[in-house]
Amino acid sequence: MGATKTEHFTDKQNAMATMLKAFGHPARVAIMEYLMNVDACICGDIVNELPLAQPTVSQHLKELKHAGLIKGSIEGNAICYCIDERAIDLLQSYFTNLANNLNHKNNSCC
């Protein structure tokens, strides 16, 4: 016991949870924001921006990539990471839908 019961939820719910969980760490929020603000996006730069050791940053990048939030391509000696727009679009439309639905019904029960 202690393992998340993913099998009981829909694929969409699990997919959304995976992305949000990956995004739900301050270091990874910072990485995503950094990737949004720069054009060049090499791991070394990110390590210098963050108060974390290189292996830790590498691991965070791995998780972001695994969740589909970023993509990377080999750029000679370095690796170029950048945000995967498709994931951001998914998140944006998810929360836009949520917000719109909440506006339509005035749930004043609380």
Added chain:
Amino acid sequence: MGATKTEHFTDKQNAMATMLKAFGHPARVAIMEYLMNVDACICGDIVNELPLAQPTVSQHLKELKHAGLIKGSIEGNAICYCIDERAIDLLQSYFTNLANNLNHKNNSCC
């Protein structure tokens, strides 16, 4: 070692991470979606909807409330939970900004 280094990140980044982390679990995604779809929102209903025991659901509700994603009010013998629109608005505008910024620059480096 092992504890998240929140002190090295901005308050905004930590706040965003807290909300996203709370949202980043399939059971809690399911709870949020359920709360969006119904008008009445009593804890007992949620327990019946989910494949989890009552204490587990209660704990998830507690986390969602702690992160500011839902709010609850005492309704006699039961407790009425519903989504806190302010949190959804924050999330929506965060990802809308992200998406818009990505569209403006065509980051074709990956």
Added chain:
DNA sequence: TTTTAATATTGCAATATTACGATAAATGAT
């Protein structure tokens, strides 16, 4: 007041995450 129903808390075992030092792998330069 006792009973009933609903939600919360406690305690604990299983699992997952976080962080980093040490080390490996890969590429470019000499």
Added chain:
DNA sequence: ATCATTTATCGTAATATTGCAATATTAAAA
């Protein structure tokens, strides 16, 4: 080939999360 640089992986300790049975709390109902 050797070296320097950059990123990834391994191993491990500390911490956090997950889930549930058992129990406590709370408030309406009888």
